[in-house]
Each structure stands twice: as C-alpha cells, then as structure tokens.
Amino acid sequence: MQITRKSTVLALCSRGVATLLVGLAVSAPIEAQIQAGSLGNNVVYKGPGMMVAGSSAVIDASVFPGADVCAKINAVLTSTSPAFPARGAVIDARGIFNPVSLLTCLSGTPWQGTPPANGWPPATILLPPGGITIQTPWVLPNGTRIIGERRNTTTLFAAPSFPAGETMIQMGSSDNAVCPLLAGVHVCKGVGIQYVSLDGEERNPPTGAPVNGIDNEFSQDLSYVDHVDFRFLEGTGLKVGAGATNSGPYSNLIFAAGGGSKGETTQTACVVFQASTRGLHGITCTANGTPLGAVHLQASNNSVEDIHVEGFVDGVVVGDSAASGSKVAGNVLMSIDGGFGGNTGAVRNVIHICNPANPASGTACSAGNWSVSDLTVLGVSADHAVHFHSPIAIQDDVSDGTLHTSQAAATDVALYVLGEPFTIGSDTGFSRFSSTFSADTGQPIVPTWGAGVLGTVSLPTPCPTGSIFSNTNSSAGSNNTLYVCVGGTNWEPVITANIAQH
Numbered sequence: 001m002q003i004t005r006k007s008t009v010l011a012l013c014s015r016g017v018a019t020l021l022v023g024l025a026v027s028a029p030i031e032a033q034i035q036a037g038s039l040g041n042n043v044v045y046k047g048p049g050m051m052v053a054g055s056s057a058v059i060d061a062s063v064f065p066g067a068d069v070c071a072k073i074n075a076v077l078t079s080t081s082p083a084f085p086a087r088g089a090v091i092d093a094r095g096i097f098n099p100v101s102l103l104t105c106l107s108g109t110p111w112q113g114t115p116p117a118n119g120w121p122p123a124t125i126l127l128p129p130g131g132i133t134i135q136t137p138w139v140l141p142n143g144t145r146i147i148g149e150r151r152n153t154t155t156l157f158a159a160p161s162f163p164a165g166e167t168m169i170q171m172g173s174s175d176n177a178v179c180p181l182l183a184g185v186h187v188c189k190g191v192g193i194q195y196v197s198l199d200g201e202e203r204n205p206p207t208g209a210p211v212n213g214i215d216n217e218f219s220q221d222l223s224y225v226d227h228v229d230f231r232f233l234e235g236t237g238l239k240v241g242a243g244a245t246n247s248g249p250y251s252n253l254i255f256a257a258g259g260g261s262k263g264e265t266t267q268t269a270c271v272v273f274q275a276s277t278r279g280l281h282g283i284t285c286t287a288n289g290t291p292l293g294a295v296h297l298q299a300s301n302n303s304v305e306d307i308h309v310e311g312f313v314d315g316v317v318v319g320d321s322a323a324s325g326s327k328v329a330g331n332v333l334m335s336i337d338g339g340f341g342g343n344t345g346a347v348r349n350v351i352h353i354c355n356p357a358n359p360a361s362g363t364a365c366s367a368g369n370w371s372v373s374d375l376t377v378l379g380v381s382a383d384h385a386v387h388f389h390s391p392i393a394i395q396d397d398v399s400d401g402t403l404h405t406s407q408a409a410a411t412d413v414a415l416y417v418l419g420e421p422f423t424i425g426s427d428t429g430f431s432r433f434s435s436t437f438s439a440d441t442g443q444p445i446v447p448t449w450g451a452g453v454l455g456t457v458s459l460p461t462p463c464p465t466g467s468i469f470s471n472t473n474s475s476a477g478s479n480n481t482l483y484v485c486v487g488g489t490n491w492e493p494v495i496t497a498n499i500a501q502h
C-alpha cells in the first residue's frame with residue numbers, strides 16, 4: 001500500500017509539472033509577440049492562435065517623454081520609432097494629470113518644433129480632466145480634433161503671460177505644415193473642438209489685455225465646435241472668418257464674459273460669422289450690458305437658432321459689417337430669446353437688422369456699402385426682459401420697422417420676413433411680411449398683405465399705412481380687387497374687378 005501511495009503522489013506531481021510547463025510554453029509566445037518599439041500602443045490579438053501585437057490605432061501619451069502634457073503629445077506626433085501613423089491615430093492623454101504640474105504647458109504647444117516631412121499628421125487628441133494652462137495659442141493642423149472629458153471638467157486656461165489680444169485656439173493657419181494648399185489657398189478640413197472650456201480670467205482685464213477664444217479662418221468641411229464654454233473672455237468667443245466656408249455646425253455653446261466690472265468692452269462678442277456655414281445651433285450669451293452685439297451675422301446663407309442673450313445692446317446683429325459691395329442675404333433666424341437676470345444687463349434689441357447707409361448710433365451697426373436682404377425670422381421673444389424695461393423684439397433699420405414689447409403687454413414675433421429691395425422712381429422700398437399684431441389694437445404693427453372674401457370678412461381697421469388687402473370674391477365687377485390702407489381706418493381701392501378683366 002505504501003508503494004502504491006508513493007506512486008500516486010509522484011504521478012500527480014508529474015502532472016502538475018507538466019501543466020506548469022504547458023502554461024509557460026503558451027505564455028512565452030504571447031510575450032514574444034509584443035514587439036519592441038511599440039511604445040504607448042495598445043495590445044490586440046492578431047490572427048489565429050491568439051497571437052498578440054501592438055496597435056497604433058490608440059496611443060497612450062502618458063508613457064512618452066516630456067515635462068508636461070503638451071510635450072508628451074508632441075513626442076507622440078514627432079515619434080520616429082515607432083513612427084506616428086501618417087493616416088492619423090487617437091492620442092490618449094487622459095492619464096496625464098498627476099502630478100498636477102504636468103498640466104501647465106511650459107514647453108510650448110503639442111505642435112511645437114519641426115513638423116514631420118509631410119506636415120503635421122491628423123490626430124484625435126483625448127485631453128485629460130483638470131485645468132491645462134497654455135502660454136501661447138494652440139494652432140490645430142489639418143484633420144486634428146481635440147476632445148475633453150466634458151466642458152467644465154477639461155478647461156484650457158490662458159496664462160498671465162499669454163500674448164495680449166491673441167486667440168487661445170486657432171483652427172488652421174497659412175503654414176504649409178498646418179493647412180495644405182488647395183488651388184493656391186491654404187485649406188484645412190476635419191478640424192474639431194469638443195467638450196472643453198476656455199478660460200481667460202488670468203489674462204483679461206484688469207490684469208491684462210483681452211484674449212479671444214476660437215478663431216477659424218482656414219478650416220472648412222467637417223470642421224466644427226461643439227459643447228464648448230467660453231469664460232471670462234472679453235474679446236470674441238468664436239470667430240468664423242471668410243475662409244471657413246462650409247464649416248460647422250457650431251453647436252451647444254455657452255459664453256459668459258464675466259459680468260460686473262470684469263473688463264467687458266463695447267467690442268466684446270460671443271460669435272462673429274463672416275462666412276457661409278452649416279449654422280450656429282444653440283448658444284447662451286451673457287455680459288454686463290456694455291457690449292454692443294452678441295451674435296454678429298456678417299455673411300450670407302447661415303442658419304442661427306436657439307439663442308439666448310443677456311447683457312448686450314443687440315442680441316443678434318444682421319449686417320453690422322460685411323465685405324464692400326457684398327450682400328448679407330439668405331439667412332434664417334429661429335428661436336431667438338432676449339433676457340435680463342442677475343448681474344447681467346438688459347437687451348435693447350433682440351434682433352437688429354442694420355442699415356449700413358444710415359447706421360443707428362449706440363448699437364453694433366456701422367456704415368458701409370454692403371446691403372441686407374432676404375432674411376427670415378421664426379420665433380423671437382423678449383418676454384424674459386419685459387419686466388425690467390421695454391425691449392424691442394426686432395429693430396429693422398432697412399425697412400424702418402420696429403416690432404417691440406412693452407411692460408404692459410409683451411408681444412412676441414412668430415414670423416418676420418424682409419425680402420428684396422425694389423425701386424419706385426427715386427425711392428427704394430422692400431418687400432416685407434410680419435405676423436405680429438398689436439396687443440392693444442389687435443391689428444398688424446407693420447404693413448402686411450391680407451386676403452379674403454369681402455362680405456364674408458371686413459377690411460380690418462385700424463390699419464398700418466401701406467397695408468394691402470386682396471379681395472378673392474369670384475363675382476367679377478361686384479367688388480374691387482385690391483385695396484391699400486392710406487392711414488387710420490381708411491382703405492382705398494387700387495384695382496377693380498372690371499379693370500382686372502382687361
């Protein structure tokens with residue numbers, strides 16, 4: 001029996017050793033497949049037999065050399081062994097936050113130094129949580145996207161030494177290594193900024209000159225800004241220059257200039273559009289009442305919607321400036337709201353349509369030889385400001401129309417359309433339509449064109465001078481066909497049915 005027991009123990013031990021040897025035999029090839037020179041790469045299974053290899057699709061920047069987060073990202077972009085993929089990759093910098101000193105970019109920007117031979121490669125950069133302090137502007141190259149954890153979690157701070165009057169993030173530049181030449185013009189595509197906050201408090205007045213948030217002068221298709229906060233920026237939050245055609249959308253933005261006496265000037269602005277884009281979709285703008293304009297629409301073919309403004313003289317300004325001889329036309333404004341609350345100032349004009357031939361003083365409008373036309377407005381409200389003063393929902397300097405609210409009875413605007421200009425003799429007029437009625441009289445505030453069957457309906461009185469009514473009665477010769485309001489309750493026939501038959 002003793003011999004049998006010893007044999008059994010030896011057999012079990014032999015099996016255990018064999019199992020261990022098999023395990024080592026399996027693990028050794030796995031380690032062998034993790035190739036040298038794949039710093040920062042994730043490990044993926046490759047092919048049959050559970051082979052393992054490094055993947056450059058996502059690169060961990062935390063293991064690269066560098067004194068701060070900017071230097072580490074730069075080390076990834078300029079790496080030669082292994083070489084950063086020419087087609088681009090995701091650079092994961094989310095693990096670079098401890099110690100916190102790593103978040104102060106004293107070394108420069110992620111695109112400092114000599115770029116690779118073919119220019120800066122495209123990259124999607126995942127930024128870490130916390131506050132990243134930058135000393136100089138970040139210039140994003142072609143195909144570059146920066147994405148934070150979320151706004152108010154990932155924040156870029158302008159350092160006290162940040163250059164006066166500069167912009168924190170520039171979407172492209174005229175450098176060949178940043179934006180390639182296309183038909184002789186530098187054009188970037190696919191440049192994006194998402195889920196970050198930009199804070200200029202340390203550099204803005206009273207401790208320095210105002211700084212700007214984001215400037216897009218070169219990035220076009222597939223370029224966008226989404227879920228970004230602009231805080232304590234007393235310059236311009238977002239500027240879209242003439243070279244950024246077809247960029248956007250620009251969406252889910254918040255601009256808070258600072259309030260009180262922080263340093264806002266008359267030129268502080270939330271957004272300036274100087275190109276035709278894919279639209280501005282959602283922004284809240286607040287200031288202290290000093291800035292003249294929040295959203296400046298200086299180009300054609302834009303949609304602007306879901307806007308809330310407090311503390312600016314003009315909420316959305318149309319045609320305050322533009323290229324000489326150009327038209328600001330084909331724009332659509334939807335769901336525009338003017339408010340007043342807390343430390344913010346009042347809004348005087350929720351929407352202001354400028355007349356460059358005769359600009360209104362004390363507003364964002366300026367003089368020039370461009371024109372404004374073909375504007376559609378759907379949904380304007382000044383209700384949130386009406387209890388504090390008498391704001392104007394739409395101030396149209398082009399056709400001399402004012403659609404306003406009063407403290408007694410707020411009037412929102414459902415539809416307002418400014419059309420093309422036309423000439424009668426030496427005078428110039430505009431086609432125009434509004435659905436707005438006076439809360440006091442129940443009649444249209446500005447001249448409009450109505451229609452109906454006289455006898456079934458009556459000519460409305462009182463009526464704004466210049467209003468038109470079409471009689472759709474099919475009994476020829478029995479009634480006049482077209483009427484015009486000449487003031488008060490007086491309508492005069494313009495075309496009779498008998499004349500119309502000839």
